[in-house]
Amino acid sequence: xxxxxxxxxxxxxxxxxxxxxxxxxxxxxxxxxxxxxxxxxxxxxxxxxxxxxxxxxxxxxxxxxxxxxxxxxxxxxxxxxxxxxxxxxxxxxxxxxxxxxxxxxxxxxxxxxxxxxxxxxxxxxxxxxxxxxxxxxxxxxxxxxxxxxxxxxxxxxxxxxxxxxxxxxxxxxxxxxxxxxxxxxxxxxxxxxxxxxxxxxxxxxxxxxxxxxxxxxxxxxxxxxxxxxxxxxxxxxxxxxxxxxxxxxxxxxxxxxxxxxxxxxxxxxxxxxxxxxxxxxx
Amino acid sequence: xxxxxxxxxxxxxxxxxxxxxxxxxxxxxxxxxxxxxxxxxxxxxxxxxxxxxxxxxxxxxxxxxxxxxxxxxxxxxxxxxxxxxxxxxxxxxxxxxxxxxxxxxxxxxxxxxxxxxxxxxxxxxxxxxxxxxxxxxxxxxxxxxxxxxxxxxxxxxxxxxxxxxxxxxxxxxxxxxxxxxxxxxxxxxxxxxxxxxxxxxxxxxxxxxxxxxxxxxxxxxxxxxxxxxxxxxxxxxxxxxxxxxxxxxxxxxxxxxxxxxxxxxxxxxxxxxxxxx
Ligand code: SF4
Ligand code: SF4
Ligand code: SF4
Numbered sequence: 001x002x003x004x005x006x007x008x009x010x011x012x013x014x015x016x017x018x019x020x021x022x023x024x025x026x027x028x029x030x031x032x033x034x035x036x037x038x039x040x041x042x043x044x045x046x047x048x049x050x051x052x053x054x055x056x057x058x059x060x061x062x063x064x065x066x067x068x069x070x071x072x073x074x075x076x077x078x079x080x081x082x083x084x085x086x087x088x089x090x091x092x093x094x095x096x097x098x099x100x101x102x103x104x105x106x107x108x109x110x111x112x113x114x115x116x117x118x119x120x121x122x123x124x125x126x127x128x129x130x131x132x133x134x135x136x137x138x139x140x141x142x143x144x145x146x147x148x149x150x151x152x153x154x155x156x157x158x159x160x161x162x163x164x165x166x167x168x169x170x171x172x173x174x175x176x177x178x179x180x181x182x183x184x185x186x187x188x189x190x191x192x193x194x195x196x197x198x199x200x201x202x203x204x205x206x207x208x209x210x211x212x213x214x215x216x217x218x219x220x221x222x223x224x225x226x227x228x229x230x231x232x233x234x235x236x237x238x239x240x241x242x243x244x245x246x247x248x249x250x251x252x253x254x255x256x257x258x259x260x261x262x263x264x265x266x267x268x269x270x271x272x273x274x275x276x277x278x279x280x281x282x
Numbered sequence: 283x284x285x286x287x288x289x290x291x292x293x294x295x296x297x298x299x300x301x302x303x304x305x306x307x308x309x310x311x312x313x314x315x316x317x318x319x320x321x322x323x324x325x326x327x328x329x330x331x332x333x334x335x336x337x338x339x340x341x342x343x344x345x346x347x348x349x350x351x352x353x354x355x356x357x358x359x360x361x362x363x364x365x366x367x368x369x370x371x372x373x374x375x376x377x378x379x380x381x382x383x384x385x386x387x388x389x390x391x392x393x394x395x396x397x398x399x400x401x402x403x404x405x406x407x408x409x410x411x412x413x414x415x416x417x418x419x420x421x422x423x424x425x426x427x428x429x430x431x432x433x434x435x436x437x438x439x440x441x442x443x444x445x446x447x448x449x450x451x452x453x454x455x456x457x458x459x460x461x462x463x464x465x466x467x468x469x470x471x472x473x474x475x476x477x478x479x480x481x482x483x484x485x486x487x488x489x490x491x492x493x494x495x496x497x498x499x500x501x502x503x504x505x506x507x508x509x510x511x512x513x514x515x516x517x518x519x520x521x522x523x524x525x526x527x528x529x530x531x532x533x534x535x536x537x538x539x540x541x542x543x544x545x546x547x548x549x550x551x552x553x554x555x556x557x558x559x
């Protein structure tokens with residue numbers, strides 16, 4: 001006869017969503033640029049420009065999630081404690097922001113807007129920083145999943161696969177966000193749109209597979225999502241709106257990039273939401 | 283030498299003197315209680331409630347039983363709460379083995395609460411410091427533990443008393459000696475002897491609870507039934523134990539499951555006429 005606690009709320013969902021988005025935008029853009037041998041440079045630019053705003057919002061939510069009187073002691077987290085996943089996250093996010101959020105976009109801006117002329121054309125440097133950014137981007141997508149997975153909350157920790165789903169859905173949000181920016185920009189880019197719609201479809205399928213593995217591996221603990229109090233949000237929000245609808249829309253019609261990207265992004269947010277809230281049902 | 287508190291469920295009368303003694307020694311405000319028509323006083327551990335007695339009704343085949351159990355920090359040998367704290371605010375006292383929160387360092391992020399495998403997360407958040415606590419700190423009294431608003435609280439093993447040669451307050455007060463305190467080895471032998479006696483008396487399920495998965499605990503129990511009956515995990519694990527494996531599943535998802543399709547899709551763009559800019 002004791003009541004459980006429910007301390008973690010949507011602020012943390014927003015933080016985990018935006019951090020994942022930042023990591024994935026850079027990851028997607030930089031890999032698109034590398035694998036297409038520069039043909040998708042614009043995708044890389046948009047991806048890298050999205051990093052800093054997302055990271056700043058992540059930090060805002062991170063601060064807001066602390067009690068007001070403790071918020072400005074956040075530097076207590078800036079110690080070195082490598083076995084704490086939350087501490088890992090602090091450093092991963094810091095290094096990711098410096099490379100992917102500041103330096104790489106600065107090199108792109110030097111090219112686009114002519115500011116910081118000494119950075120213009122520093123391709124070797126940009127590529128090296130991008131490799132680092134890709135690695136810390138994966139870290140940025142993954143760490144908040146690990147922060148949940150190394151807890152004593154069965155839905156989060158009973159299987160080893162929560163961080164896998166975290167990375168998989170974050171990548172969906174990254175592709176969808178870049179695609180959305182492209183769709184809304186006045187300068188159309190058909191090649192990028194075609195390629196990103198395919199990438200999104202594949203990422204959605206990967207995410208679906210990884211989520212199924214996670215649910216199976218979690219056994220009974222996953223019932224809160226499958227048939228319990230978060231089943232409606234899971235089936236309707238995550239599966240139907242977030243995964244099935246974007247795939248069907250992109251199959252059925254061209255020129256629906258905006259709507260299918262928005263639905264995919266919404267699905268990712270909802271996935272992180274049902275996991276955070278579903279885990280706290282006692 | 284690691285210390286331990288022994289709680290013997292077969293001796294406990296559920297008088298809850300331990301609960302009052304803890305409040306009193308630690309200057310903790312009384313919990314607001316609801317009249318539920320039951321014996322419950324505090325319903326759950328919280329920022330001012332560091333131990334409580336839970337009542338469990340169990341319908342055994344031969345008889346109806348009423349079990350009592352003390353909810354409190356178990357002072358794990360390998361404390362998950364301390365492992366996850368990004369601020370390094372939780373440490374294990376080297377002298378006693380008790381696990382302590384440094385409220386000056388704590389940011390109130392609640393990470394430790396979710397990492398703890400016992401009692402639905404032992405460390406609890408408290409927003410406010412009472413006037414009594416303020417006053418008590420004004421008198422320069424920093425033991426037992428400085429109080430900071432909006433941070434986490436839990437049992438401190440009364441380290442301040444122990445280091446001055448006393449027993450923890452809850453132990454000192456316990457009328458039937460259901461709570462005892464001493465070196466861990468000594469407490470374990472008392473517990474084992476008690477379990478042997480209980481078994482002789484027909485308590486076939488009597489057992490000592492000192493789970494190895496968390497490195498043993500600084501609070502050991504003598505139980506009359508299986509741990510689950512009391513709301514205790516049968517085989518709790520340090521929650522950070524498989525953190526690296528969990529990281530790997532994320533890395534593999536990005537590094538293989540995603541990179542391969544990305545490579546296929548994006549490489550195709552290379553062949554397509556002009557793109558990008
Ligand atoms: S019982 Fe929970 S709060 Fe106490 S030491 Fe173990 S993990 Fe930490
Ligand atoms: S709430 Fe405080 S003690 Fe607990 S993990 Fe966060 S900073 Fe550490
Ligand atoms: S050891 Fe001290 S702080 Fe812990 S429950 Fe007993 S009286 Fe309270």
